[in-house]
Amino acid sequence: MEITEIQERVSKILAENLSVPEEKVTPEARFQEDLDADSLDLVEAVLALEEEFGVSIPEEEMEGVRTVGQAAQLVASKLEPSTQA
Amino acid sequence: MSDRRASVALVTGASRAIGRATALALARSGLAVAVGYRSDPEGAEEVAAKASADGGRALPISIDVTEEKSIEGAFTRIESELGTVRVLVNNAGLSKDGLAVRYPTEAWDATVNTNLRGAFLCSRRALRGMLKARWGRIVNIASAAALRGNSGQSAYSASKAGLVGMTRSMAREVAIRGITVNAVCPGFVESKITAVAGDELRQRYIEMTPAGRFGTPEEIAGVIAFLAGPEASYVTGAILSVDGGLTA
Ligand SMILES: NC(=O)c1ccc[n+]([C@@H]2O[C@H](COP(=O)([O-])OP(=O)(O)OC[C@H]3O[C@@H](n4cnc5c(N)ncnc54)[C@H](OP(=O)(O)O)[C@@H]3O)[C@@H](O)[C@H]2O)c1
Numbered sequence: 001m002e003i004t005e006i007q008e009r010v011s012k013i014l015a016e017n018l019s020v021p022e023e024k025v026t027p028e029a030r031f032q033e034d035l036d037a038d039s040l041d042l043v044e045a046v047l048a049l050e051e052e053f054g055v056s057i058p059e060e061e062m063e064g065v066r067t068v069g070q071a072a073q074l075v076a077s078k079l080e081p082s083t084q085a
Numbered sequence: 086m087s088d089r090r091a092s093v094a095l096v097t098g099a100s101r102a103i104g105r106a107t108a109l110a111l112a113r114s115g116l117a118v119a120v121g122y123r124s125d126p127e128g129a130e131e132v133a134a135k136a137s138a139d140g141g142r143a144l145p146i147s148i149d150v151t152e153e154k155s156i157e158g159a160f161t162r163i164e165s166e167l168g169t170v171r172v173l174v175n176n177a178g179l180s181k182d183g184l185a186v187r188y189p190t191e192a193w194d195a196t197v198n199t200n201l202r203g204a205f206l207c208s209r210r211a212l213r214g215m216l217k218a219r220w221g222r223i224v225n226i227a228s229a230a231a232l233r234g235n236s237g238q239s240a241y242s243a244s245k246a247g248l249v250g251m252t253r254s255m256a257r258e259v260a261i262r263g264i265t266v267n268a269v270c271p272g273f274v275e276s277k278i279t280a281v282a283g284d285e286l287r288q289r290y291i292e293m294t295p296a297g298r299f300g301t302p303e304e305i306a307g308v309i310a311f312l313a314g315p316e317a318s319y320v321t322g323a324i325l326s327v328d329g330g331l332t333a
Contacts, residue, residue: 040258044216 272328
């Protein structure tokens, strides 16, 4: 899977989960400041991402994640190496 | 409206006593009930059969709350056979009495693992579906021993007091999503353990209790069913004593 495709799917799911318009969910968008997501919103979003991509994202690895792009990168790093760009 | 959404309940340790009465009460209130058991499938079958005979829907389900694999397996099976768990009653519990000075480490671990860690693991798993549904009920069965000390019950009291603390924090986390988390603290309730206790001990327990008698499993189950139901939608983080005045 290409990183751009991953990014698109991640944005779509985040938009749904955080109830924000998809155009706001750019790679640069910051969860807290730009998308108004609190910690519970974020946890739910991660659960949805795990489900969508069939991956497991440990809580520790979410700690440094501030933006949508970083979340997409993290998801990409969890996918099978063969399916990565 | 809420009743319809709250259609599936899981009660752990439901093959006898309080868990059994709770499974039956929830089934009577219209929920499909997963009757959790660890070592007694026949007991769980009997509970499920009785629930069905009363016009309810119930499924015996093997679940050991100390094993994450077992919890995952049980939830997966409930989800495929009944639906998403919207009501979780953490009832599975263990009490091994003994004075602290000679209390075995293994007994401490088993007590805390079952009563506290087990309730956490089941809640964590159940919250996934509840958060999605924006509706859920978790009822933790703590004990009067969480609120007042009992000689010989350091481990048990600690585990149940821990459960009370967990109840309060978790309630705050998920209240905004329409999920309530409450604890019930029973006093002395008729059970296998209290039945085998000697007459003298039974008499002492009765004297300690202002109501002058043991509670019945049904008297605990009624309060649990209330907390699990639509009428308790604004009750969360509550620690409810059901103990005949023992801790009053
Ligand atoms: N009875 C009382 O006076 C009283 C007072 C205060 C609080 N409570 C609490 O109320 C709850 C129910 O107690 P009870 O007296 O009605 O029943 P109980 O006779 O003590 O039975 C406890 C139930 O929990 C199950 N259980 C134990 N370890 C388990 C595990 N690792 N995984 C899954 N299930 C497990 C048991 O099944 P197995 O036997 O198959 O393991 C049994 O069905 C407990 O949490 C207890 O601490 C009871």
